[in-house]
Amino acid sequence: MKRFDAIKRIVETIDDEFIISNIGFPSRELFGIKDRKNTFYMSGSMGMATPxxxxxxxxxxxxxxxxxxxxxxxxxxxxxxxxxxxxxxxQNPHNLIIALIDNEAYGSTGSQETYASKVNLSDIAKSIGFKEVYYIDARNSTDNLNMNDYVDKEGPVFLHVKVKPGNSDAPIIDLSPSKIKNRFMKQI
Ligand SMILES: Cc1ncc(C[n+]2csc(CCOP(=O)(O)OP(=O)(O)O)c2C)c(N)n1
Incomplete structure (x- = not known):
């Protein structure tokens, strides 16, 4: 399974939680699957969704x-x-779940390989001290990915989901950045 399948499964198994999604195809795929006012499509820089x-x-x-x-x-x-x-x-936020979709690639820009194929990112999270660290191999099936298993855990939760590389035929997000921000802020 690819990133699209993992994101679809995440959306299908959550309720009204806030989502902050990574730049590029992750946000586009999420938008195509289900646009929600309490999703913030981050369209700035890599490495900024989690902050x-x-x-x-x-x-x-x-x-x-x-x-x-x-x-x-x-x-x-x-x-x-x-x-x-x-x-x-x-900072130890109790309400934060990081769902890391690991395709071992810079998928949005052509699937160039990242070093995630050489290091285990959930082992690193554990070594930092995260207590709630989960690894799901979703390369062949997403059946084992259900957000209900994680949303009620005492965060921060690090959920490492391994998928195959590749993008779907996802739409462009036809909302302006200010619209995305303003409607998201209204939900808060
Ligand atoms: C600082 C920075 N460098 C480069 C880019 C261009 N860029 C946008 S998405 C992306 C790849 C992101 O890869 P990853 O976070 O693994 O997500 P994936 O697309 O594989 O789901 C790149 C290189 C950027 N937006 N910001």
Whole structure:
């Protein structure tokens, strides 16, 4: 299975959680599967979806708002801003789930190989100190991916989903960045 299948499964098995999605095809695929007002399609830089998710998680915690934040991130983006995992661990947000869709590639720009084929990203999360670390091999099936198994865990949760590389025929997101931001903020 590819990134598209994993994202579809994530969307099918969640409720009204906030989603922050990674730049490029992950956001486009998510938009094509189901556009939701409580999704923030991050269209800036690699390595910024998780920091944005962390900021939102901390802000919700401060308001005693118990809604959850799911970040759909990519291996290339995580590797580009690796310090984000350490910051998340240190800040310890209880409501944050990082769903790392690992296709061992910079999928959105032509599937050039990343070093995720050489290092195990969930082992790294464990070594940082994350307590809730899960690895799902979804290369042949996404049946074992169900967000209900993770959303009620005491975060931060690091969910590592291995998929095959490849993009689907996903639409362009026909919403302006300010529209995406404003409608998302209204949900908060
Ligand atoms: C700092 C930065 N460098 C390069 C790009 C161009 N770019 C956009 S998406 C992408 C690949 C992202 O790969 P990954 O995070 O693994 O996600 P995937 O597309 O494989 O799901 C690249 C290189 C960017 N947006 N930001």
């Amino acid at each position: 944005i998710g962390l900021g939102l998680s901390l802000a919700l915690e401060e308001k005693d708002d118990d809604r959850k934040v799911i970040v759909i991130d990519g291996d290339g983006s995580l590797l580009m801003n690796f310090g984000e995992l350490i910051t998340v661990f240190a």
